[in-house]
Amino acid sequence: MDGVILTPLKQIYNPKGNVFHAMKKSDIGFDGFGEAYFSTINKGDIKGWKKHKKMVLNLVVPFGEIKFVIYDDSTNEFFSVKLSQNNYQRLTIKPNLWMAFEGVGKNNMLLNLASIEHNINEADSIKLDDIIYKW
Amino acid sequence: MDGVILTPLKQIYNPKGNVFHAMKKSDIGFDGFGEAYFSTINKGDIKGWKKHKKMVLNLVVPFGEIKFVIYDDSTNEFFSVKLSQNNYQRLTIKPNLWMAFEGVGKNNMLLNLASIEHNINEADSIKLDDIIYKW
Numbered sequence: 001m002d003g004v005i006l007t008p009l010k011q012i013y014n015p016k017g018n019v020f021h022a023m024k025k026s027d028i029g030f031d032g033f034g035e036a037y038f039s040t041i042n043k044g045d046i047k048g049w050k051k052h053k054k055m056v057l058n059l060v061v062p063f064g065e066i067k068f069v070i071y072d073d074s075t076n077e078f079f080s081v082k083l084s085q086n087n088y089q090r091l092t093i094k095p096n097l098w099m100a101f102e103g104v105g106k107n108n109m110l111l112n113l114a115s116i117e118h119n120i121n122e123a124d125s126i127k128l129d130d131i132i133y134k135w
Numbered sequence: 136m137d138g139v140i141l142t143p144l145k146q147i148y149n150p151k152g153n154v155f156h157a158m159k160k161s162d163i164g165f166d167g168f169g170e171a172y173f174s175t176i177n178k179g180d181i182k183g184w185k186k187h188k189k190m191v192l193n194l195v196v197p198f199g200e201i202k203f204v205i206y207d208d209s210t211n212e213f214f215s216v217k218l219s220q221n222n223y224q225r226l227t228i229k230p231n232l233w234m235a236f237e238g239v240g241k242n243n244m245l246l247n248l249a250s251i252e253h254n255i256n257e258a259d260s261i262k263l264d265d266i267i268y269k270w
Contacts, residue, residue, distance in 0.1 A: 017174060017175035017182070018174075019175075033160055037155060039155075040154075042151055047149075062244060063242075063244070107198075109198070
């Protein structure tokens with residue numbers, strides 16, 4: 001989908017505990033650093049829909065498993081992917097796409113490396129039922 | 136300790152899963168974005184010592200509990216702190232300080248928001264026994 005990039009990330013084995021890459025400033029999809037935050041999502045719960053006007057999202061799932069669904073209202077197109085340590089990729093989402101995500105594992109957390117600081121006026125939010133998708 | 140900053144971070148309650156702040160570019164301790172990566176550490180294991188010549192570390196513990204020990208070889212001074220969701224703070228470490236960390240919980244993970252990209256020539260590493268500290 002236009003405006004969506006999936007980038008496989010390295011996991012580096014260490015007997016004391018592995019290292020998981022998230023993002024370098026030289027990476028594809030990096031569009032400046034504004035803010036980093038974690039969001040957790042309970043199993044079976046869904047957060048969304050939200051559409052950012054300016055923010056580029058770079059999403060990584062360090063533990064658990066999260067299903068992301070992206071909807072482009074200009075083409076009526078959906079894209080979905082499940083991310084976890086087993087499918088360890090960075091999901092870059094450019095502005096003007098709707099996004100929602102569901103907790104799949106028992107405990108689930110994402111990191112968003114956002115290109116700008118959070119600003120409530122920069123994003124539109126609508127109810128889950130406002131975009132019909134078979135979760 | 137000079138060169139070390141602890142900054143309390145917000146946790147925002149959400150019935151579907153809480154949000155945990157990590158860092159904004161306008162925050163104290165932010166010194167540019169170079170790379171973000173996760174490091175896990177097994178219970179009872181210790182990674183260290185490492186001293187960066189240029190990198191500023193910004194460390195957050197999104198799950199588990201990690202004990203950080205910082206040693207300033209110019210003053211012979213130690214600093215230690217345990218971070219977790221219960222003591223949810225960001226630990227900023229300026230260059231030229233030795234750092235080691237121990238896994239305290241069952242599963243432990245840190246996020247480092249580093250000011251420059253990883254470069255093996257930019258950091259010195261020594262064995263754990265090379266700095267005497269009673270873990």
